[in-house]
Amino acid sequence: MTRRTTTLLAVLAAGALAVTGCGSAEKKDSASTSSGDSNTLRIPYLADMSVPDPDVFYDIEGNGVILSQYEGLLKYKAGTLDIEPNLATKYEVSDDGLTYTFTLRDDVTFHSGPKMTCDSVKAAFERRVDVDQAPAWMLADVKSMTCENDTTFVIKLKNKVTPFLHYMASSWGPKVIGPEAIETNAGDDYGQTFLETKGDGTGPYKLTSFKRGSAYTLTKNDEYWGTPANFQEVILSITPDMGTQRLKLEKGDLDVILHGFPASELESLPDSVTVEKQDSLLRLILYVNSNKAPFNDPEVRAGLQSTIDTNQLVEQGYSDTAEKSTGIYPPGLLPGEPKLPYTPDPAKAKAAADKAKTKKLTLAYSADESGVQRRVGELLQAQLKTAGYDVTIKEVQLPTVYGWAENLEEAPDLAIMTNTPDGAHPDLWASIMFSSTGGLNFLGAKNEKVDANLGKAISLPPEEADPLYKEIAQEVIDDNKFFLLGDVKNVFVMQDSLTGLSNTPAYPWLVDFAALKRGN
Known part of the structure; x- marks a missing residue:
């Protein structure tokens, strides 16, 4: 796959606020004592992660395993969308935007023992290119990588890529892997x-056991x-049933459900x-199949703006774990973007539906253990x-979603999913x-103006790129092939x-394992 996607289940390879870690907490009054070893943190996964190789991994379930072992040159500061140094202590960008110079920490060792130097960083970046799996696209525009000395790593690009620093900070961005691998x-x-x-990384934890289907x-x-x-x-135990996870949590046999x-x-917990509830960049989206009737008709698609009651979908579907979306981009990525115009109007909705060549629709929703996607699908069906319209709803799994592009005529008319960007930059969404x-464009939407503006914006400074990203937002709104419905909390x-x-908003379903502790 070229990019990653997500649902509220384990993997579907994936806040109106200024994101500064302003999540909310619902704290119960009485304290508890978990059973088991107080020195052990116990966390369930709903499914196996794909692989603990950071140059191959492009899912969400398993991010904690990757980011506990491996580190990049940069990262997003906890609770914010701001970039800060990590294995690099500082960085410089040339005036032409083509050369990135990273000053590396000189006190880092790999889990296997050797000291991290520029040569080991360069080797890790070269490995990502050589492995050439999904995350390799982040280095596709690199012309050369060199070491000026043991602590100075220089990357030269073929073309200017304004969000390149966000590639480095992304949870799927290049990680520094040690010589054992x-x-x-x-x-x-x-x-x-x-x-x-x-594994062989530099992070606060080492991977000491990986038993697929059982535990890590x-x-x-x-x-x-x-x-x-x-x-x-x-x-991290593989526990595919949410009911089992809840029972174990309440008994004290698990510590965190992610x-x-x-x-x-949530209200019935002890x-x-x-x-x-923490801010994230997760978005609830309605995809529209514009490649066949009835939604190949722009007027019929436009009628969905009057059909969808976003407030009902978010309030009844998410029970205070999401907010109604106000723009095309996740909150905090593009201030001043056009506002979403979705307003229920039964008369306009019916008039548009009357023009449809077919009233029979299939609405797909991606599988998730929480049942949220099904509930939203049922509300939208009504x-x-x-x-x-006469709407049939159905649950779909990941392989089915990726197969839609092969035959868009047979793909569903509408689909509900939850996706997240690769990083905190408009282009990465x-x-x-x-x-x-x-x-993540699973139903084959095409818009030449959007493609053209994306091609221009990638190399421009923010003051020139932002107006293009706002034009893209307006095109998406007017085209009615995607409906942004909700901003979903972690x-x-x-x-x-x-x-x-x-927690960092750009890292979905993830808490910093190393920062957690039992008691004050």
Whole structure:
């Protein structure tokens, strides 16, 4: 795949606010004592991650395993969309925007023991290009990578890529992998076989066990250059049933549920459990298939603006775990963008539906353990029925979604999904969603003006690019092939005894494992 996508389930390879970590917490009064080892953090996954190789991994379930082991040159500052140094202490960008110079930390060692130098960083970046899997696109415009000395890494681009620093900060951006994979166990596949179950990074945790279908174990890195982790061990158990996850959490056998907990059940949790609602860049989206009747007619598509009651979908579907979207981009990415004009008007909705060549529609929703997507689908089904459509809804899985592009005539008329950008820059949303070749453009929407503006904006400074991104937003609004419905929160359900929660909006379903601790 070219880009990653997400649903509220484990993988579908994926706030009106200035995002500054202003999530909300619902804290219960009484304290709790979790059972088991107080030095062990226990977290369930709904499904296996694809692979713990950061040059191949492009899902969401498993981000915690990747980012606990591996680090990039830059990262997003906790609770914000701001970029800050990580394995680099500082960076400089040339006036022409083609040369990036990173000054590297000189106190970092890999889990396998050797010290990190510029040569090891260069080797890790070259490996991403050589492996050439989905995340490799972030280095596609690199012309050369050189080391001026042990702590100075220089990247030269072929073309100006304004969001390049956001590529470096992305959770799927290039990570620094150590020599155990790149040299000792490289083999004929650049160490991919080795990294299927093992690792060699610089992060606060080491991967010490990877048993697919069962559990993964992360063990504290005592030689970590930064703030040490609080828990000695993190055990991530594969627990595909949300009911089982809840029972184990309430008994104290699990510490944190990262996503997928049914919103309707949050109020019924015991006093021993805390619910944290944190800002994210996750978006609830309605895709429209404009490649066949009835929505190949622009007037019929436009009628959806009057058919959809966004307030009802978000309020009843998400139960205070999402907010109605106000713009095409996730909040905080493009201030001053055009406002979404979705206003229910039954008369206009019916008039548009009357022009439709067919009233029979198929509405697909992506599978998710929480049941949110089904609930939103049922609400939308009722709204469309009021306008005069006969709607069949169905649940779909990931392979089906990726197959739609092969036969858009047989693809559903409408689809509901939750997706997130690759980073906190307008291009990292618009290019994957609205471009005719975007990896998340599952129903084949095409708009020549959008494609042209994306091609121009990528190399322009913000003062010139932002007006183009706003034009893209207006085109998407007017074209009615995508409807942005809700800004979805990260919802973490956790033992009341845990403190130190740290979450970054651009890293979905993820808390900093190393920052969590039991008690004050």
